[in-house]
Amino acid sequence: MRTGVRVGIDVGKARIGVSRSDAHAMLATPVETVPRAATGDADIRRILQIAAELDPIEIVVGLPLALSGSRTASTEDAVNFATQLATASTIPVRLVDERLSTVSANSALRTSGRKQKGSRGIVDQIAAVIILQHALDAERGSTVPPGSLISTNEGSQE
Numbered sequence: 143m144r145t146g147v148r149v150g151i152d153v154g155k156a157r158i159g160v161s162r163s164d165a166h167a168m169l170a171t172p173v174e175t176v177p178r179a180a181t182g183d184a185d186i187r188r189i190l191q192i193a194a195e196l197d198p199i200e201i202v203v204g205l206p207l208a209l210s211g212s213r214t215a216s217t218e219d220a221v222n223f224a225t226q227l228a229t230a231s232t233i234p235v236r237l238v239d240e241r242l243s244t245v246s247a248n249s250a251l252r253t254s255g256r257k258q259k260g261s262r263g264i265v266d267q268i269a270a271v272i273i274l275q276h277a278l279d280a281e282r283g284s285t286v287p288p289g290s291l292i293s294t295n296e297g298s299q300e
Contacts (some may be wrong), residue, residue, distance in 0.1 A: 143167055143282050146199030150274025151189065151227075152240070152266055153203060153220045154178065158185055159266030161274045162196055167281070170274035172267035186226055193233055201233055204240030204273040205289065228292040238280075238289035240273045 150170055152159035160173040173192060179185040193201060203224040206216040221237065228235040277288040 143285060144199065144287070147196050148274060148278070149173075149189075149193050149196060149198045149201045149233075150270045150277070151201060151203040151224075152269040152273055153206075153223045154266055155219070157263060157266045158189065158223075159268070159270035160189060160192055161267060161270035162198070163274055163278055167278050170271045170278060172264075172271050175263035175266045183226070183230070186223075186230055189227065190231055193231065198233060200287075201227060201231075201235045202274050202277045202289070203227065203235060203237050204269070205237040206240055209241060224292050228294045235292040236277070236287065236289040237292065238273060238277045240269075240276075 145166055147165055148163045148167065148170075150159075150161035150163070152161075156178050158176040158178055160176060161170045162173050163170050176185050176188045176192075189201075201224075203220060205220055206214065208214050208217075224235050224237055227233075280288040
């Protein structure tokens with residue numbers, strides 16, 4: 143298992159959940175909810191500011207696939223966002239399967255007694271925690287980095 147902080151990202155249409163791991167890559171925790179920029183790159187800049195403070199070995203972006211495994215419009219949005227992050231930074235960016243992370247985040251909120259209304263920003267952070275924790279657990283189980291690395295040369299996946 144590689145050591146070092148990772149940053150987890152849950153890309154949404156309105157908000158982006160951000161999480162982080164500890165240096166031993168054992169536990170993911172929430173960091174912040176970043177508003178999604180309608181135009182410009184304020185969201186990318188804010189995430190890179192957070193990353194600069196945390197000095198991660200990589201950024202893990204959730205890849206929202208349909209339950210069948212097929213790609214959707216949200217999949218393409220996440221890939222485009224991850225590619226922008228990879229292009230704007232020297233930090234490696236990985237895409238990992240995030241099916242049902244938001245559903246799991248909403249379920250965790252309900253279980254804790256929080257109402258969904260007024261918890262939208264928290265849901266995004268919890269989804270980012272779930273995505274990152276899944277990636278950490280997958281790597282610990284296989285010793286292989288999870289998902290696929292974004293190639294900044296062509297802006298494509300490896």
